[in-house]
Amino acid sequence: MKTSTLVYQLPGARWRLLFGENVLRTLRSHVQRNSSSRESVGQLYSRDLTSDCIVVEQATVLTPTWAAWARVQFDPKRAATEREEKFKNGLHCLGLWHTHPEPLPNPSPEDKALARDHALSAKGQLTGLVFAIIGTRSMPAGLRVWIDDGEVLRLAESTSQNVVLP
Numbered sequence: 001m002k003t004s005t006l007v008y009q010l011p012g013a014r015w016r017l018l019f020g021e022n023v024l025r026t027l028r029s030h031v032q033r034n035s036s037s038r039e040s041v042g043q044l045y046s047r048d049l050t051s052d053c054i055v056v057e058q059a060t061v062l063t064p065t066w067a068a069w070a071r072v073q074f075d076p077k078r079a080a081t082e083r084e085e086k087f088k089n090g091l092h093c094l095g096l097w098h099t100h101p102e103p104l105p106n107p108s109p110e111d112k113a114l115a116r117d118h119a120l121s122a123k124g125q126l127t128g129l130v131f132a133i134i135g136t137r138s139m140p141a142g143l144r145v146w147i148d149d150g151e152v153l154r155l156a157e158s159t160s161q162n163v164v165l166p
């Protein structure tokens with residue numbers, strides 16, 4: 001049994017967020033499986049923000065300016081340049097992903113501030129900024145997704161609409 005896509009939804013929200021297979025493969029390849037691992041970070045992109053089912057089509061990996069077992073930093077200018085390049089190819093940035101060395105990840109105070117910053121700067125283009133953290137537990141449990149609308153950071157639920165291939 002292999003999960004090919006995962007769907008997340010905010011309680012009561014009409015729209016859903018679907019993580020495509022190639023995106024999940026990228027995220028899985030960065031799971032922190034041992035104590036010598038470091039956190040990774042990147043951005044999430046979609047071609048269509050108007051659909052009720054927003055498909056995360058690409059997950060990029062940013063070169064960290066600094067990375068440790070339980071902390072990572074990236075260059076916001078480099079991230080902005082990447083967004084401009086992707087936008088030229090019709091891809092909109094939905095938000096950020098990074099890894100945590102814990103089974104069921106939770107955002108640190110620093111993570112929450114980062115999500116809020118990005119949510120506020122994306123206001124008008126996005127309903128909410130997607131903030132995904134990949135823990136060490138296998139997916140879907142290990143992939144936790146929050147949406148920050150600029151005021152509140154809300155945990156999205158992994159729905160039962162996951163497509164399972166034999």
Ligand SMILES: [Zn+2]
Nearest residue numbers: 100107108111
């Ligand atoms: Zn974090």
